[in-house]
Amino acid sequence: MSRLAQLLARIAAARAGLPSPPVDPPRPTILFTGPAGPINASPYLLTVTLSDSSNVARVDFFKGTLQIGQALSAPYTCPAPLTYLDNGEVRFRAVVIDLDGQPREVSFRIDVAIGEPDTTSPVPVLHVSATNFTADGTLTLTCAASDNTGVTSLVLTRTSGGQAPLPLTIAPDGTFSETITRASNGTHVYTLTAFDAAGNPGSTSVTVTVAIPQPAGTLGLSAFPLSLTSPGTVALGAVPSLPSGVTIRYIDFYQGTETPENYIRREGAAPYEATSNLLSAANSGTVKFIAVATDSLGRQLRSEINVAVNITGETPPPAPNPALYVEPDYSSITWEPPLVITDAYLNSLGITPLASGPDAGRYHLDGGPGGRFIRNTVKGDCAIWVNTTRPLLLTRFTASGPAGSGTGRAAIGNGKYGAPLGNSVAVDVIIRDSSVITPGLELLDGQRAGGILFGYAKNVIVENCNLNGTSILAAQSCWGGGTFRAERNRFRNIDGRYRDRSSPNGFSLAGANTGWALVQAVQLDKVRGVPGISIKDNWITNEPGLSRVEDNINTYKSGGTADSPLMIDRNIIDGAYDTVPSNIHSGSAVVMGDEGGEHTTAQRNTAVRTSNTGISMSSMNHGKILDNRIGQTGFAPDGSRVDQNGQNIDVGIYARNYASNFVMDKATNLVGGNLAAWGAPLSGQPNRRLDFGFSSNATEGPTPNTSYAGVVTEALLDGWIADHLALWAAEGVVVGRRVS
Structure with a gap:
């Protein structure tokens, strides 16, 4: 009750003669204090001191209008929170509430x-x-750190392999060092955390990868003999010494330098041995041999050895035939872009049909005395697109490019320019005194060399051309009076291998379809019932390690007529090897018919060193194999067997039926007058022979066949080739591109 109310109540009681009501005790004094300012810390303690608290219910504390606390009994205090946002003057209030609910x-x-x-x-x-x-x-x-108020501590940890972080001791100069060995292999995360006085942390990390391999081994290389005074080869042997747990994948041998052209061979199992190429007077001086071993960790060991060569008195090589064109070095050629030969192109040059001579009526496109060099680098395109239906004579051109994957797509072909794959132009073409050469090591990985390829053409004749690493293929062609002839062409190292820069020789060492494609020097595909077909006086040479040909000549489902059979006549075919000569190889010199041909004759050919078989007729009738020389030792030039397994070497001449639903008529097929010396050595049987195997599907005649009586030697085979060359010379046959 207020003082005024109490006074009025007492006056009223006196007038009425009543006792005076009780008087409330006097109000307590209130002292509201806190530490003296200015205040620079929080919290700020507020204190209310009462002279008498017996009638006090509670004390409420306020910062401005915001209640910040309450005290229900003594001591009446409140810690007031303050921040830098309160800087300046702050008013604190204390409200004392008595038991009657009256505030002060x-x-x-x-x-x-x-x-x-x-x-x-x-x-x-x-x-x-x-x-x-x-x-x-x-x-x-x-380790270091910076901070606006100063750094109080640095903590360094290492986390390895998912384990808990390991604390590391930082030296007084701020560094930490540890030794790294193979035992440290793995990934390690080093984390540095810095703290300031306010406890704020800051972290950074670095990752260190340790991958220390086992120590490398050593590789020893021996050579025998260490000196040569007469032509011969050098036997090489490599012996690796490796730490435990490491093995050898393979060892590559080189002569001179570690370049693809100097590659000798690869050995994948001990003993790691190789035989050099034949060394002659041209090698006189110091010849270096190199072995490069690749171990199971992908590392390489290298060793080399020198051999002294001092060979004199050899017969110098024959002078080059001045009538023959000499191919320039590929890297020195200035190439033109691809050429599309159309009617409009011939018109633009003012070319009209020849008026006389054996080529009368043909449009003659000539590369000139120096020749023209045309190159394509795009797989599936041609270097020279023959896209005219006019009778064309193409001379003195050189073409190069990768093989394509469509009809008429190659270095020279009749694929239709600008049209989808599968489109071609019905051409009538003679290619003469020209060259098709492989891009070789300039191919892109996965590419192989392109040659001459015509599909659905009317007439295809290739004469006196050089084909280096490339081939000729005519498919489903020669109609309307046309024919096919491949005559007096020089083939060297027909190569179906795909480029592979990871391989030591620059080309894939993998197997069929992956590492190489089936290619032939001359391939006919379903060219049948056509008179006048001739594959004659061609010289084909394939060297081991530099080529990969299947059948040098193959006439798949092809043939001539009864009056004019397909003639494979008087060719020299020397060599057919797998990418690794000691691998199993299914190639040959000649396969006739091959699943259904007819009217084909192979005669007067010299076929040597073709690994698997010589000349054969397969699933055909009216075939003849007459008066050929067929031979091989069964050994590669380095002395290794061309088929280390031995069981895959086939006979020199065979006649077999591999096609279902085809019947070979033995009476129509003749094998006669052939001289065979077909070596098929096995381990321990170096002179084993398999000369003939045709009796079930062909008849011997009209003259008997002969097996060579002596031991087959390389000298014998070289002599046969010399005889063949002498025959050509006597008849004035010039093989290869001529100088004109």
Whole structure:
């Protein structure tokens, strides 16, 4: 009750003669205090002191209008929170509520000057001497940090292989070092964390990878003999010494330098041996041999040895035939872009049909005395697109490019320019005194050399051309009076291998379809019932390690007529090897018919060193194999067997039926007058022979066949080739591109 109310009540009681009502005790004094300002810390303690608290229910505390606390009994205090946002004058209030609910308020003001809080994290800096280790060494970490208020501590940890972080001790100079060995292999994360006085952390990390392989071994290389005074080969042997757990994948041997052209062979199992190429007077001096071993970890070991060569008195090589064209070095050629030969192109040059001579009526496109060099680098395109239906004579051109994958797509072909794959032009073409050469090591990986390829053509004749690494193929062609002739062409190292820069010789060593395609020097595909077909006086040479031909000549489902059979006549065919000559090889010199041909004669050919078989007729009738020389030793030039298994070497001449639903008529097929010396050596049987195997599907005659009586030697085979060359010379036959 208020003082006024109490006074009025007492007056009223006196007038009425009643006792006076009780008087409330006097109100307590209130003292509301806090520490003197200015205030620079929080919290700020507020205190209310009462002279008498017996009638006090509670005390409420306020900062401005915001209640910040309450006290229900003594001591009446409240810690007031302050921040730098309160800086300046702050009014605190205390409201004392008595038991009757009557409030009394007191207040005071204070100055606040609290600094802003530090929320900035330190910036640590962690330098590492190396992030990758492949050999033993020392890892040094340099630790530092900066902060706006100062750094109080640095903590360095290492986390390895998913384990808990390991604390590391930082030296007084701010560094940490540890030794790295093979035992450290793995991935390690080093984390540096810096703290400031406010407890703010800042972290940075570096990752260090340790992959130290087992120590490399050594490779020894021996050679015998160490000196040569007469032509011969050198036997090489490599012996690796390796740490435990490491094996050899293979060892590659080279002569001179580690380049594809100097590659000798690869050995994948011990003993690691190889035989050099034949050394002659041209090699006189010091000849270096190199062995490069690749181990199971992909590392290489290298060793080399020198052999002294002092050979004199050899017969110099014959002078080149001045009538023959000499191919320039590929790298020195200035190439033109692809050429599309159309009617419009011939018109633009003012070319009209020849008026006389054996080529009368043909449009003669000539490369000129120096020749024209045309190259394509795009797989599936041609270097020279023959896209005219006019009778064309093409002379003195050189073409080069990768093999395509469509009809008429090659270095020279009749694929239709600008049209989808499968489209071709019905051409009538003679290609004479020209060259098609492989791009060789300039091919892209996965590419192989392109040659001459015509599909659905009317007439295809290739004469006196050089084909280096490439071939001729005519498919489903020669109609309307046309024919096919491949005569007096020089083939060298027909190559179906795909380019592979990861291989030591630059070409794939993998197997069929992956590492190489089936290619022939001359391939007919379903060219049948056509008179006048001639494959004659061609010289084909394939060297081991530089080529990969299947059948040198193959006439798949092709043939001539009864009056004019397909003639394979008087060719020299020397060599057919797998990419690795000691592998099993299914190639040959000649396969006639091949699933259904007819009216084909192979005669007067010299076929040597073709690994699997010589001349054969397969699933055909009216075939003849007459008066040929067929031979091989069964050994590669380095002395290894061309088929180490031995069981795959077939007979020199055979007649077999491989096609279902085809009947070979033995009476129509003749094999006669042939001289065979077909070596098929096995381990322990170096002179084993398999000369003939045709009796079930062909008849011997009209003259008997002969097996060579002596031991088959390389000298014998070279002599046969010399005889053949002498025959050509006597008849004035010039084989290859001529100088004109």
